[in-house]
Amino acid sequence: MKIGGYLCTGCGIGDRLDTKSLESVAVREGRIGFCKTHDFLCSQAGVDMIKADMAAEGDDKVTKAVIMACSRRAKTESFNFGAVPTARVNLREGVIWIRPEGSEHDETTQEMAADYIRMGCAEVKAMQQADASGEQGKNNHIMVVGGGITGMTAALEASKAGYYASIIEKSDRLGGVMGQLKQRQPEHSPFQNPQDTGVAALIAAVEADDKITVYLNSTIAKTAGAPGRFEVDIASTVGAGTHAEFGAIVQATGFTPYDANNLPEFSYGKSPNVVTQLELEALARAAGDGPIKRADGKVVENVVFVQCAGQRSTKEGHLSYCSGHCCATSIKQAMYFKDSNPDIETTVLFDDIRTPGVGGENFYRSAQDKFVTFRKGKVSTVDVKGNELQVNFKDLILDEDAQMGADLVVLATGMLPNSGTDIDTMKDKDANGEVKVSVESILNLNYRQGPDMPQLVNGFTDSHFICFPYETRRTGIYSAGPVRRPMDAAQAQTDAMGAVMKAIQAIENSAIGRAAHPRSGDLSFPSFRKEGCTQCKRCTVECPFGAIDEDEKGYPKYNEARCRRCGTCMGACPVQVISFKNYSIETVGAQLKAVDVPDEFQEKPRILVLACENDAYPALDMAAMKRNESSAFIRVIPVRCLGSTNTIWIKDALGSGYDGVVMMGCKKGADYQCHFVKGSEMAHVRMAKIGDTLSTMNLEADRVAVHEVAITDIDRAPKLLDEMVEVINRVGLSPFKF
Amino acid sequence: MTTAVNQAMVEKYKGNFLKEVTDNVEEGNWVKMCMQCGVCSGSCPLGPHWDHPPQELFMMIRANKREEVLSSTSMWMCTSCYNCVARCPRGLPITHIMHGLAHYGKRMGMKPKNQPTEKFGQMFWDNLIKKGRVNELKLGLGLYFKDGFAEGVKVSMGKQKLGMNMMKAKRMSPMEILGGHGVSDLSGFHAMLKKAEELEAARVGANTDAK
Amino acid sequence: MTDVVATNQTIIVVGGGISGMTTALEAAETGKQVILLEKRPYLGGRVSQLYKYFPKMCHPTCGQEINQRRIKMNKNLTVITQAEVSNISGEKGDYTVSVTITPRYVNSNCTACGDCAKAATTEFDDEFNYNLGKRKSVYLPNAMAFPQQYVIDQRIIGTAEADAAKAACKYGAIELDQQVETLDLKAGAVVFATGWKPYDANKIQPYGYDRFANVITNVEFERLMDPHGPTNGKLLRPSDGKEAKNIAFIQCAGSRDKNHLAHCSRICCMASLKQTNYVQEKFGDDGKSTIYYIDMRAIDRFDDFYQNVQANPNVSFIKSKVAKIEEDKATGNPVLHGVNTEGYHRYANQHDLVVLATGMEPSVDFKGFPIKILVNDEGFIEHDDSNGGIFAAGVASDALDVNRAVQHATAAALRAVQVVNQVAGA
C-alpha cells in the first residue's frame, strides 16, 4: 500500500526544470512512497510501468498515484486508472509553458514546480477511493405525466426500448390538445397539406401495449425518493388512489391556451365570431367534410387571422414571447377553408411569418399557392358591425391604415405552460409572510426546495443550457413538449423521445451509482460528519438540484441519486462537515497548505487561484498552449465548481501567509453559464461576506478577488492574475508570513 | 369594347382583384407567391421612376387597389432587363407580369394618359404587324411625330445629326420609307395574328361570363 | 492499426459535431457500445468555430469542453477521426459499415508538445478560420482539438519538410508512411449526424462575395470575434484591416430562395441578432448595425432577445432583401442598394462591412447514398420506417439551431438504443 509518484521529463519538463530536485521534493516533502521519472510517461511503456505498480502485491502495491506531467486535460485517457485516486500535477501547461526561459526566471519557475508537486502529494493523501453508495435501486418503469401526444409518444418510445411506462392523465381521456384538433401540419415532403393528427392511432397503440399502464382521471398526490426509487401516490377523482414506484419521470403536461378574454380590443367575448385558433378547430371538427360555420350557423366566407394576438407584446397581461407554432397553425387553418372552397377569402395579418426549416417554408409557399393572402399588418382593433366584423389595422407595406370586413376572426393566441407551482415565487412570498399558491402543484414532490420543477422563464421548465437541453435541476425528472418550451407537435414528439432517452439513462446510471451529466460517471457523493452538523440547513437550501432533504431528526439527507456532485453543499457548510471521498475540504485545504510560502524578505508573494475546472481552468490551459505568460507567484487549484469553495480555504490561505486569493468561476445571473446553475452565484454571495473576515484579520479587501471567467478568456485570465500581483505590489506583502 | 369588358370584370371579381389578375393577366397566377422581400423593386434600373415598384404593386393587388394598379404608369417603366426575374427568390417572372399588367390595364381602358412608352410600344406593334418585320425608319419618324407635327419637326431637327450619322454608317436607309423589308406570306401572317387575338379575347372574355 | 470491436449491438454515429457527440454520449452513458466517426481530424464540428451562442451569449467551447471530458472518461465510446463512411450494407440490427480513414501521419504517441510544428515552414489556408488566416503544414487544428494530436498536411508528404517534422519529434509520433485504411464495422443502428455546411456565398452573385473584400459571411464573422481567430478577436475588415464599426447584416443570403436554398435555415435571424451584440460589445455606441430582413424569425423565447436588440438605438432594421451590392472605389465600402418595403423607401447605404447571413445546407449529399433512405428535395434525411436502423440526428434532418439539434440528437440516441436493445433481447 503506497503512493507512487511519477515524474515525466518529456515535453521540455526535463530541460526546463531540475527534475532531480523535484523527485526529492516529492519523496521528502511530499512524503510519498517513491518517485519514478520517465522521459515519455504517457507512452505505453510509461503507463504500463504505472499499471504494473498498481497491480503489484502486498506492500509494493501502488494504491494512489501522483502524475507529475501535463495538465489533467491532456492525456486524460492514458492516466485514467479507474478507481485509483490519482492527482495530476500540471508541470507543463501550469509551469513551463507560462514561464519565460532564461536563468533569471529559473528559480521562481522551479519553486512553482516544486510547490505543485507538494500540492499533488498532499491532495492524493487526502483522497479516498470513491465507490457507489449502495443506496441505489433499479426500476425500469417510467412515470409519464400527461396523456397528450407528448406523453403518449414518450410512453410508446420507452416501451420500444424495453422499458415500462405509466401515463398519469388528469382528464378522462387521452389525446390532450392535439386530440381536439381537426388536423396537424404536415411532417413529410412536400409539406403542402395538413395531415391527420395521428392521435387515434397513438391511443390505440398505447392501449395495445402491455408495457404501458394508463391512469385516467388521475393526479399525483405525492412524489418522493430519487432516480431509481421514486415513490408516487397517484390520486384518482373516480376511485381509490394507487401507490407506485418508478425509476424516472417524464413530465409532459402540455400547455393551456392563453385566455383571450384579455384581448377586449379584438372584441373577443363581445362577438361569438371572434375565436381563438383552438376554438376554430372545434368549428372545423364540427363541420366535418362540410363548410365551416360560425356559431350562428352562417357559412364562413371571409376569415381573417390575427397573428401574435396578445403575444410578442410588452403590454400588461400579454405574453412577451412567441409561441412558435401559431404562424403554421393559421396557415393550416386557412387551408381548412381553402381546401373546402377556394372562393373563401382567407387573410393572415402578420408581423413576421415564422415558418422555419424545410417543412415550414414549404407549408408557407403552399398556402400562398392556395391563395391564402398574407399582409404584413398590425391589427389595432376588431369592431363588431352588426353581424359582421371589421378588422382595423395598419398595412405596414402600403404604409396606411386599412380596414377589412370579415365574418370570422381567428386570434392566434399563445401557449401557457402547465408547469405547476413556481417554486421560486413561493420562496419569495414566504419571505413576505404571505404564501399564496394559486396554481396547483403537478408533481407534488416532497423535496425540501418545493413541489415542482424549477422554471426558467415565462413559466416554462426548460433547461438553461444551449448544449444541454435536457439538463434538469431535478435529476431523473425530464420535461418534454410545450411545458418545456413553446413548440409544435412535431418538435414535441421529438422532445418526448429525448426526454425518454434521458429518463432511461437516469434509470441505468442511478442503478450503479453513477452521476448524471456534467460529471457523468462520477461515483463520489457527499456525506457529512453528523457529530459536527449544526442542522443549519444551508446545504439543503443552496443545493442547485434540490437533492438534499432533511431527515426526521433534522439532519441533511443527501439522496445521492439526485446529487450532481458539484460540491456546492460542501462550499456552503459553515462547519465544514460535508465531503466527498475524492474531493473535500481536506483535499483542497491540504494542497494550499502544502505550498511553501517564502518569508517576507524574499519578496515572493504567493497567490492562491481557485479555478472552475469547466471553464477557467481550460482557459488557463489554452492560454498556456498559446504560451501566454503568467506570474510565477500563482498556485492554481482546480475546483469542481466555484460553488464548492468553502470560505475556510480563503481564511486558511490568508492566515498562512498567502498575499492574495483569486477565484475564477463562470458567469452568474440571468444568463448564467455555471454548469451547476447556482454554484458560481453562491460563491460570489459567500465571498461578498469575506470582507468581515479580512477586516478582522486587518487585511485589505483587495486581496481577495472573484472573477467571472469564460473558457475563451485566454488573454484575459492571465491578465486578471497580473492584476492581483499589482494589488500586492501596491498594498504590500501579507503580514502573516512566518 | 374596353369599358364593357372592364365593367364585366369588375362585376365578376367583386373586389377580388388578385383572382382577376390571376385569371387574366399574363403570368398573373404568380402574383400570389410574392413574399414582399422587395428585391425586384431594388433591382430595377429605372427604380426611382416607379410610383409603385413591382413588389408594392403585388401588395396593392392583394389589397384590391384595382384602379390604382391598372392605371399606374409604373409598369410602363419596365426596360425588360430581367434583373428582377433573375433575383426573385420566389421565381416570379416579374418582367412578364409587368408587361401583362400594362397590357391588361390598357385592355380595360385604364392606360395612363400620355405615357410615352405606351405610345411608342403601340407604334412599334403597329409597325411590325404591318409587314411582319419592323421598319426602323418609319418607327423612328413615327416616334418623333408622336406628339404632333410641330413637335415632331422640332424633335427630328434635333435628331438630324444622329440620323445622318446612322445613314452614313449605312445603318439607316432612306429607301425604307418606300416599303422596305417584310414577310412574303403577309396574308397568312395577318390571319395568324388575327386568330391569336380572337383566341385571347375569347379567353379573357370567357372570364367575364357570369358564374 | 485501428483496432475496433463492433457487433450488431454497436451504434455507429457518423459525424462528430455537437449532434453526433450528443447522440454518441447519450447512448454510451446508457451503457451502449458506440463508435463515433468524424471526417475532420478533430471533434466539435461547426459549433467549435463559433464565438458565442444565442441567446445566452455563452461560448460553444464551454459545452464542448464538457462533452470532450465525457468522451475521455467513457470507455463505451470509441472515436475515430479522419473517417468517412464509404459503404453501408445490411439491414436494421445487422449493418456492415465500411469506413475509409485517411492518414493523419501522427499517431497517439503525440503529446502535443509542438516541436514538429516548429520544424515546419510551409503555410496553408486555415480551414478552421474559413481560410481567413494561415496555419502551418504541421498543426494542431485548434486549441480545443480532440484528440489533442497534431496533423500533418497531406500536401507536404514526401518533402524534406515532412522529414524535418518527423526528425523533430522525440516521441515516435510521426509516421509518414501511413496509408489510407478501410475498416468494415458491424452495427445494429447507424446515426447520421453529418450536419451542415454554410451555403456557398460565391453563388449569391448580386452580393459580390467573390468580388468585394468587405463582404463576408456570418461564419467568418464569428472567427473575427474569436480570441483564437485570425484577428485575435478584433473586428477588423479584410480590405484594409480597419475596425469595422458600421456593419450590415443581410438575412436570407441563400435561404428561402428558389435560386439557392428553398428552405429557411432557421438560425440566421438569431445569428445576426447575436452578432449585433458583438458590434455593441466591441464598440459601444460607436458601433452601428443594420439588419436587412424579410421576416425576423426569432422563435419562442428568442423573441425576448429580438426585443432587446430592437431596443438598442445602435441597431436598425430594414425590411428588405438587398438587391445588390456595389463597392465604393475610394473607400472600399460596400454600398447596398434596395428598397425598404415598409412604405417604399429606396436606399443606397454605405457600410464598413457586410455580413451575409448565409444559410445551412446538408454537408453530405445523400442522393448517392449506398442504401435506401428517405431524403427530401432540400437534401435532408426525413424520418421514415423504411429507413430501417438508419437515423438522422441534428441538422442532417432539418435546419436547426444548436439547442434543437441537440434535442433531436438525444431523440436519435433513443431510436438507436431501441434497435440495439431489440437486437439484445432477440
Add this chain to the structure above:
Amino acid sequence: MAKHEYSYYPGCSSQKGASSSNLEKSVETLCEELDIKLNPIPDWNCCGASIGYAGGGELPRMTLSARNLALSEKHHPDQDVVATCAACWLNTREVQERLNHNPTLKAETNIALQSVKLEYKGNKKVRHMVEVLIEDIGYDVLGSKVKKPLEGLKIAGYVGCQTNRPFGIAGESFENPMYLDKMVETLGAEALTKYDKKVACCSGALMFSEPEKGQALVKDIIESAYDSGANMIVTPCPLCQANVEIYQDDINARYKTNFDMPVMYYSQLMDVAFGRSALDAALNGNIIQSKKLREIADK
C-alpha cells in the same frame, strides 16, 4: 459542306440598311473564318422585341416566335436555331419554354398557326451566336485563328441584359459574366475585368420613349468604362451597341461630358484579329471609330 450549320434567325435590325447591319456583316465574315454556315429561316418575322406588349397580347406575341420556330422546324429540322440579336434570341427561347410549359397556350398557338399551315412542336435548341462560339468552336480555336493580336486595346466588356438574363451563357453568372473578357483576352487585347457596369441596363427600348431616363443610364455605362481605363466598349447586343454608341453627342450636351467611346461588337474584333479587313469587319458601320482598331485592321 461547312463544319457547322445552323438555322439562322437574323431579326429586323440585322437587315440591310437597319441599325445593326454592321453586326450582320461582321458575323458573316466571322462565319467564313470559322467555317460556319447560317441558313436563314425562310420568311421569318419579327419576334415582337420587348416592347410589343403595349399593342400585342400574350398569345399574339407568342405566336410571332412560334411561327419562326415552326418554320425552322419545317425547313431546318436538324439544325439548332441561332440568333445574333439579344432580344431575338431571348424572345424565341423564352416563347419556346413558356409554350412547352403551358399546354393551353401551346394548343392555342397551334390553332393560330394553322392559318399559315404550320405546326409548332417545340423541340428546337435556341442558341445565341456567342454560345456557338464558346461551345461549338471554343476559345482555343478562336485563339488559334488570331493573326493580329489586338494589342493596345483596353476593352470594357459590356454584356448588358438580355444576353445575360434570364438565361445567360452556360456557366456564367448573371452579375459578373466573364465570357466577353475571356474573348477579349483571347484576341490579345486587355480585358478590364473590374468594369462594374458590365451587366447594367442601357434602358433598352425605353431609350426611344424616355430618352432622358435612358441617357442617364448610358452615361453611367460609358463613364464607368472611362474610369476603368477603357479605350473601347465591346458588346454582343445590337440594342446595347446602338444605345451606348449613338447618343453620346446628346449625352455630352446634356451632361457636359466629352464622351467619344467606340462601341464595337465582339464579331468585329474577331474579324480584325483574324486578319480580315476593316470593310469585312464592318468598321465603317460604327459612328464612333476606334483609331487603334482600324490601324490594326489596316496593318
